[in-house]
Amino acid sequence: MRIPCPHCGARGVEEFLYTQDAGVTRPKDGGAEPTKEWTDYVYMRDNLKGPRKEYWYHNAGCHAWLVVTRDVSTHEILKVELP
Amino acid sequence: MRYSAVSVIREALRGHKGWKPAWRKATPAPGYDVVIIGGGGGGLSTAYYLAKNHNVGRIAVLEKGWLGNGNIGRNTTIIRSNYGLPGNTPFYELSMKLWEGLEQDINYNAMVSQRGVFNIYHSDPQRDAYARRGNTMRLHGVDAELLDREQLKREIPFLNYDNARFPVQGALVQRRGGTVRHDAVAWGYARAASDRGVDIIENCEVTGIIQENGVVTGVETTRGRIGAKKLGVAVAGSSSLLANMAGFRLPIESHALQAFVSEGLKPLIDNVITFGAGHFYISQSDKGGLVFGGDIDGYNSYAARGNLPVVEDVCEGGVALMPMIGRARLLRTWGGIMDMTMDGSPIIDFSPVKNLFINAGWCYGGFKAVPAMGYCFAHLIANEAPHKVAAAYRLDRFAEGKLIDEKGVGAQPNLH
Numbered sequence: 001m002r003i004p005c006p007h008c009g010a011r012g013v014e015e016f017l018y019t020q021d022a023g024v025t026r027p028k029d030g031g032a033e034p035t036k037e038w039t040d041y042v043y044m045r046d047n048l049k050g051p052r053k054e055y056w057y058h059n060a061g062c063h064a065w066l067v068v069t070r071d072v073s074t075h076e077i078l079k080v081e082l083p
Numbered sequence: 084m085r086y087s088a089v090s091v092i093r094e095a096l097r098g099h100k101g102w103k104p105a106w107r108k109a110t111p112a113p114g115y116d117v118v119i120i121g122g123g124g125g126g127l128s129t130a131y132y133l134a135k136n137h138n139v140g141r142i143a144v145l146e147k148g149w150l151g152n153g154n155i156g157r158n159t160t161i162i163r164s165n166y167g168l169p170g171n172t173p174f175y176e177l178s179m180k181l182w183e184g185l186e187q188d189i190n191y192n193a194m195v196s197q198r199g200v201f202n203i204y205h206s207d208p209q210r211d212a213y214a215r216r217g218n219t220m221r222l223h224g225v226d227a228e229l230l231d232r233e234q235l236k237r238e239i240p241f242l243n244y245d246n247a248r249f250p251v252q253g254a255l256v257q258r259r260g261g262t263v264r265h266d267a268v269a270w271g272y273a274r275a276a277s278d279r280g281v282d283i284i285e286n287c288e289v290t291g292i293i294q295e296n297g298v299v300t301g302v303e304t305t306r307g308r309i310g311a312k313k314l315g316v317a318v319a320g321s322s323s324l325l326a327n328m329a330g331f332r333l334p335i336e337s338h339a340l341q342a343f344v345s346e347g348l349k350p351l352i353d354n355v356i357t358f359g360a361g362h363f364y365i366s367q368s369d370k371g372g373l374v375f376g377g378d379i380d381g382y383n384s385y386a387a388r389g390n391l392p393v394v395e396d397v398c399e400g401g402v403a404l405m406p407m408i409g410r411a412r413l414l415r416t417w418g419g420i421m422d423m424t425m426d427g428s429p430i431i432d433f434s435p436v437k438n439l440f441i442n443a444g445w446c447y448g449g450f451k452a453v454p455a456m457g458y459c460f461a462h463l464i465a466n467e468a469p470h471k472v473a474a475a476y477r478l479d480r481f482a483e484g485k486l487i488d489e490k491g492v493g494a495q496p497n498l499h
Contacts, residue, residue, distance in 0.1 A: 012392070018381055040332075048327060049324065052383070
């Protein structure tokens with residue numbers, strides 16, 4: 001798997017760190033009580049096949065955060081954007 | 084047909100013409116009392132223990148491909164019960180006890196080999212952590228032994244004891260741990276379940292879950308509609324896809340884990356060894372191949388294959404621990420899809436849909452749990468109450484804050 005970094009060009013996946021789904025939004029900070037919204041955000045996942053947006057960090061390169069659209073069924077990289 | 088030394092000799096004299104297929108190829112009936120989705124280790128053991136221990140009526144196992152083509156045939160065959168947290172230790176010890184009696188129970192040679200699992204430690208804090216884990220195990224009646232460097236050297240002389248970065252200081256040993264022939268586990272449970280009347284239906288992919296007013300009534304499959312009074316889902320790797328069909332989400336991500344086997348070598352490694360300074364574990368199969376593995380690839384995947392960086396990382400770990408294997412050639416690598424949960428521990432529980440039960444989230448440790456996961460899942464389905472050793476594997480433990488996180492990394496499944 002190679003990721004075409006907008007700054008550095010196509011680089012091997014070993015240069016990058018995957019962090020998380022880029023398609024979910026962090027809920028607003030609320031009170032001290034845990035809410036279903038927060039539980040869902042932290043613990044629950046759609047985890048379906050097909051393309052999804054993900055945050056990747058170019059750790060051994062330009063240190064940029066990237067939003068990578070990747071098909072999890074095939075590992076094909078469909079799109080790379082800056083967040 | 085009952086397998087025994089007598090039957091082997093009799094068939095040898097007859098030119099092996101009398102062997103019958105080990106299990107019936109069933110065609111789907113219109114309905115069952117219990118339908119289990121997934122013909123892997125979890126599904127087949129669940130069906131077997133349902134048929135053996137509980138009076139639940141007609142049982143079917145639906146498998147989308149052929150029996151045992153998933154993770155039951157893709158793992159590194161290791162069994163152990165060296166867990167340290169309260170929800171885990173008794174569960175995995177039940178599994179070990181079931182492994183110990185499995186072959187007599189199902190009348191099938193699964194090649195259970197209690198050759199010992201050695202977890203190597205490389206520093207004082209790691210020794211202390213292993214001592215603590217060993218003590219926890221012994222308090223639960225599980226065997227554990229802490230070896231120092233000289234004791235370990237006598238048993239395993241070929242490690243790189245003086246590695247400059249990761250000198251070997253000793254090991255935590257579970258001598259009852261070992262390996263089991265994984266395909267034989269699937270075949271043995273299938274045969275034993277089939278003998279007790281379970282219908283095992285292959286090439287039957289579930290495409291929809293039928294519900295009426297929030298209660299499961301059956302499944303749509305590629306071989307037609309099949310009614311089910313109760314439905315058990317045991318499809319680790321694809322659990323979220325089944326949950327999506329039923330209309331709920333799970334605290335699970337699917338990740339790829341690779342495994343490796345070398346060319347056949349003469350007998351060399353007679354136990355299971357894990358590297359404590361990296362992620363690498365190894366044993367030698369009876370055919371002579373070194374069977375080893377390491378970390379998951381680290382990003383979500385439904386492709387049953389991994390990428391090269393992890394191959395490199397695993398081989399580096401192996402060569403750091405035992406440089407002698409550096410000259411062995413890799414014969415095959417393959418990948419499987421793991422249900423990675425948010426705390427690294429499994430789920431055996433009710434689901435939000437009535438009469439739908441889930442057995443999921445085995446991360447990369449499901450194989451050793453196969454007997455107990457089936458035993459406890461069967462108990463849950465039949466009695467509608469969790470078995471006492473699996474009572475902590477609840478789906479709502481994430482919302483309740485009762486996580487079972489052996490590694491302590493939090494809700495980052497790619498790091499477990």
